[in-house]
Amino acid sequence: MQTNELISYLDGLLKPWLVKDYAPNGLQVEGKSDIRTIVTAVTADQYAVDRAVELGADCLLVHHGYFWKSEPAVITGMKQRRLKALLSNDINLIGYHLPLDIHPKLGNNAQLGQMLGINNIRPLEAGNDTCLVLRGELEPSLSGDALTKLLEQQLGRSPLHIAAHSRPIKTVAWCTGGAQDYLDQVAAMGIDAFISGEVSERTYHSAVEQGTDYFSAGHHATERGGIKALGEHLASQFDVSVTFVDTPNPV
Ligand SMILES: [Zn+2]
Structure with missing residues (x-):
């Protein structure tokens, strides 16, 4: 398919205009005009770029x-190496950040909710369809240890569990x-547990003092779902081959 065609399809699906983001969504680096082989990855790191080159991908x-709001504009070092590899191999780089977190079916949040078998999934802020946080119920309810095990099973990585209560x-x-x-x-709403990818020192105190359990399940691990689901969706809709590349990132 044509690169333009893929971009307009993805824009129509993910509607980047609905959210204010801090990186450009859509085509970030232009490559060839025809796309047959797509490599998907959580991050356009050198590992993913190298695999895309090896697999002869037309698109990553x-x-x-790239091109985060706060990053230096100059193209040197790590950034130069990544861009050089993409440009010299004519590989398109396409990125969707927040739109891929919040998509109601293919999004990272929707995919994680589905993996954990959570019921009655809805935005944390009632009626806000672009809310970055979702809520729902576990049926039956689980102990903290059982939820830890479930996350480990589903994500292949043991989460850090900060226990704040024993209910x-x-x-x-x-x-x-x-x-x-x-x-x-989340804690102000009296919710039993909050799950995200990363953790800070202050997270421990916030969890314990406000009585909401916290699970740090990995930034990379929790964000594989969206891009994998998007790749599978594209492979089912178009004549393209899609391969997911999983950089071994423990964070
Ligand atoms: Zn992220």
Whole structure:
């Protein structure tokens, strides 16, 4: 398919205009005009770029692309090496950040909720369809240890569990990636547990003092779902081959 055609399809699906983001969504680095082979990855790191080159990909499609609001504009070092490899191999880099967190079916949050078998999934802020945090209920409710095991089974990585109470966990909220600071908002709503990807020193105190269990399940691990689901969706809709490349990132 044509690169333009893929971009307009992805824009129509993920609607990047609905959210204010801090990286450009869509085509970030232009490559060849025809796409047959797509490599998907959480991040356009050198590992993923190298695999895309090896696999003869026409497009690298990611959740974390380049050109973040706060990053230096100059193209040197790590950034130069990544861009050089993409440009010299004519590989398109396409990235969708927040739109791929919040998509109601293919999004990272929706995929994590589905993996954990959570019921009655809805935005934390009622009626806000672009809310970055989702909530729902575990049926039956689980102990903290059982939820730890479930996360480990589903994500292949043992989460850090900060236990703040000993009651069963029924109500849960979650947001993939580095969203630990939504914990205060979640705790104020009396939700039993909050799951995200990363953790800070302050997270421990917020969890324990406000009585909401916290699970740090890995930024990379919690954000594989969206890009994998998006790749599978594209392979089912178009005549393209899609391969997911999983950089071994323990964070
Ligand atoms: Zn992320």
